[in-house]
Amino acid sequence: MAKRIEASNVxxxxxxxxxxxxxxxxxxxxxxxxxxxxxxxxxxxxxxSINRMHEVLPNARIEGSxxxxxxxxxxxxxxxxxxRRMIGMVFQRPNPFPTMSIYENAVAGLKLNGVKKKSxxxxxxxKSLRSANLWDEVKDRLDRPxxxxxxxxxxxxxxxxxxxxxxxxxxxxxxxxxxxxxxxLAIEDLMFKLKDRFTIIIVTHxxxxxxxxxxxxxxxxxDKTGDPGRLIEYDDTQKIFSNPAxxxxxxxxTGRFG
Amino acid sequence: MGDYPxxxxxxxxxxxxxxxxxxxxxxxGASPSNFDEPPRGGGGALPKKAxxxxxxxxxxxxxxxxxxxxxxxxxxAVFLISKAIPALQANTGNFLTQFEWRPNEAQPSFGIAALxxxxxxxxVIALIVAVPIALSIALFLSHYAPKRLATPLGFVIDLLAAVxxxxxxxxxxxxxxxxxxxxxxxxxxxxxxxxxxxxDGPFGQSVLLGGLVLAIMVLPIVTSLSREVFQQTPGMxxxxxxALGATRWEMIRTAVLPYGKPGVIAxxxxxxxxxxxxxxxxxxxxxxxxxxxxxxxxxxxxSVAANIANSFAEANDTGRGALIASGLVLFAITLVVNMTAxxxxxxxxxxxxxxx
Ligand SMILES: Nc1ncnc2c1ncn2[C@@H]1O[C@H](COP(=O)(O)OP(=O)(O)O)[C@@H](O)[C@H]1O
Ligand SMILES: [Mg+2]
Numbered sequence: 301m302a303k304r305i306e307a308s309n310v311x312x313x314x315x316x317x318x319x320x321x322x323x324x325x326x327x328x329x330x331x332x333x334x335x336x337x338x339x340x341x342x343x344x345x346x347x348x349s350i351n352r353m354h355e356v357l358p359n360a361r362i363e364g365s366x367x368x369x370x371x372x373x374x375x376x377x378x379x380x381x382x383x384r385r386m387i388g389m390v391f392q393r394p395n396p397f398p399t400m401s402i403y404e405n406a407v408a409g410l411k412l413n414g415v416k417k418k419s420x421x422x423x424x425x426x427k428s429l430r431s432a433n434l435w436d437e438v439k440d441r442l443d444r445p446x447x448x449x450x451x452x453x454x455x456x457x458x459x460x461x462x463x464x465x466x467x468x469x470x471x472x473x474x475x476x477x478x479x480x481x482x483x484x485l486a487i488e489d490l491m492f493k494l495k496d497r498f499t500i501i502i503v504t505h506x507x508x509x510x511x512x513x514x515x516x517x518x519x520x521x522x523d524k525t526g527d528p529g530r531l532i533e534y535d536d537t538q539k540i541f542s543n544p545a546x547x548x549x550x551x552x553x554t555g556r557f558g
Numbered sequence: 559m560g561d562y563p564x565x566x567x568x569x570x571x572x573x574x575x576x577x578x579x580x581x582x583x584x585x586x587g588a589s590p591s592n593f594d595e596p597p598r599g600g601g602g603a604l605p606k607k608a609x610x611x612x613x614x615x616x617x618x619x620x621x622x623x624x625x626x627x628x629x630x631x632x633x634x635a636v637f638l639i640s641k642a643i644p645a646l647q648a649n650t651g652n653f654l655t656q657f658e659w660r661p662n663e664a665q666p667s668f669g670i671a672a673l674x675x676x677x678x679x680x681x682v683i684a685l686i687v688a689v690p691i692a693l694s695i696a697l698f699l700s701h702y703a704p705k706r707l708a709t710p711l712g713f714v715i716d717l718l719a720a721v722x723x724x725x726x727x728x729x730x731x732x733x734x735x736x737x738x739x740x741x742x743x744x745x746x747x748x749x750x751x752x753x754x755x756x757x758d759g760p761f762g763q764s765v766l767l768g769g770l771v772l773a774i775m776v777l778p779i780v781t782s783l784s785r786e787v788f789q790q791t792p793g794m795x796x797x798x799x800x801a802l803g804a805t806r807w808e809m810i811r812t813a814v815l816p817y818g819k820p821g822v823i824a825x826x827x828x829x830x831x832x833x834x835x836x837x838x839x840x841x842x843x844x845x846x847x848x849x850x851x852x853x854x855x856x857x858x859x860x861s862v863a864a865n866i867a868n869s870f871a872e873a874n875d876t877g878r879g880a881l882i883a884s885g886l887v888l889f890a891i892t893l894v895v896n897m898t899a900x901x902x903x904x905x906x907x908x909x910x911x912x913x914x
Pocket of ligand 2: 345
């Protein structure tokens with residue numbers, strides 16, 4: 301199921317502006333990798349480069365190479381939609397489809413993939429909502445609007461929607477930043493559970509969260525505004541938070557960052 | 559949280575003795591204020607409520623204008639109905655079923671059926687032709703065309719909306735009629751087994767011509783409103799669909815069209831409203847007939863509004879009353895259409911509102 305992601309010398313641009321410079325990292329299957337760093341250092345840009353969502357924006361492009369189990373994600377012959385199905389994404393703000401019910405949201409990805417049979421959809425909806433720890437809360441109101449749930453429930457619905465298509469990798473861009481602490485813990489619990497099945501990469505502003513959930517941590521930083529972001533250090537989470545190799549990393553995690 | 563200015567700043571005692579006239583009393587819980595404003599609650603006695611204020615004056619003014627609109631509408635309705643009733647009483651035929659319009663004779667006889675039918679038929683043709691084209695253009699402008707192309711193209715379409723209907727009517731009669739006649743003859747040659755395209759001619763000044771001219775006239779409204787609606791689709795929902803592996807068209811079907819549906823229905827209804835009420839373009843393109851026929855290509859057709867325009871000048875008292883009665887029927891049709899649209903929009907409201 302889960303697959304290895306390998307980035308080498310990835311630089312991403314918005315037009316002529318270089319947002320990240322030469323990022324290389326290897327993410328092992330069935331691990332959780334946290335990306336931390338100050339705002340604007342290119343964490344989201346890097347994450348969106350992995351599932352080719354970066355190129356959705358006009359004039360956005362990348363250099364370098366990204367592979368998933370040795371297949372080039374950016375191969376011109378590769379179908380973008382297949383890449384995105386293989387590498388799912390959960391966004392910063394919960395974004396269930398406002399016109400759809402809870403059930404329809406959960407199976408939206410499957411419907412996009414042409415699954416029509418009700419029994420398969422029903423089964424997938426229940427399975428993904430259970431996996432997202434949401435089933436018990438919504439099983440009696442599956443036909444209610446997804447946007448009517450609380451923020452934390454909406455985010456778990458979005459996770460259910462993402463994992464319903466059985467991706468290999470799940471990218472999460474600050475999935476808890478719009479949520480209260482209890483919902484945040486619920487999502488962290490969920491991540492541990494999902495780790496058995498998926499490779500997870502999560503961007504977070506919350507260092508305790510990174511320390512709690514991740515196996516590996518990558519620290520991004522920029523020298524000054526206008527400069528591209530760089531991956532300063534990438535190592536076991538334990539090591540990063542106890543004995544980082546770089547002075548910049550230490551300054552950031554101890555809160556001495558400018 | 560924290561986005562709103564504190565609601566209590568004003569209510570706490572400050573040391574400014576002056577209270578501007580429009581400031582609310584210190585007790586009102588929701589006094590608007592900003593952080594950088596000094597507190598102006600006043601330390602002394604609570605200031606008196608202003609007896610005459612701009613606030614009260616404006617409220618009075620807006621209530622009065624609201625009431626005035628209602629009064630005018632009621633007055634118009636009473637006037638129209640009072641004119642229509644004597645004519646309807648003088649009618650020797652059945653107003654609902656008679657297929658003729660001779661209200662000016664000693665034994666007046668007139669019926670609305672053919673007119674109402676013609677109105678609805680030409681409008682339906684217009685919508686069937688215009689809506690798919692309008693939605694395609696709107697989607698192209700909002701989601702496919704590069705901005706450099708979309709902006710001028712959108713502008714041209716808005717310009718089309720500003721062309722007066724008499725111009726469309728003249729163009730339809732003098733220019734567009736030729737190709738439509740040729741097309742009708744072709745349809746008649748190969749598809750006369752379909753009743754819509756049967757008949758022996760003459761062709762050209764037909765419901766089809768009227769409907770097509772109407773289609774061109776409603777196209778800009780439907781296009782530019784739908785385009786605006788499509789552009790308002792939240793970007794994060796579009797990204798969500800793309801991230802699930804949707805192609806662009808699938809993304810549009812998943813995120814854009816459902817989101818825009820109520821707006822598109824409203825746009826179509828506005829277009830239909832324009833088509834139903836259109837007068838001069840149909841008066842110029844149809845060749846008057848008083849029958850109910852589904853034949854689209856033979857000369858003929860009529861509509862309530864076109865009939866009013868054509869016959870008002872020669873009408874006597876009863877004739878005018880009859881025309882006013884037909885206008886009231888048109889009004890009723892538009893009302894039903896609008897209420898249906900509202901009902902459709904209302905049904906999915908729960909989904910839209912909870913999304914806000
Ligand atoms: N759509 C965009 N167009 C142009 N520049 C962008 C866009 N999105 C982000 N950037 C720029 O790219 C840099 C990295 O942004 P981002 O990846 O969002 O950082 P992070 O997620 O670490 O806060 C920032 O300088 C930001 O201003
Ligand atoms: Mg970000």
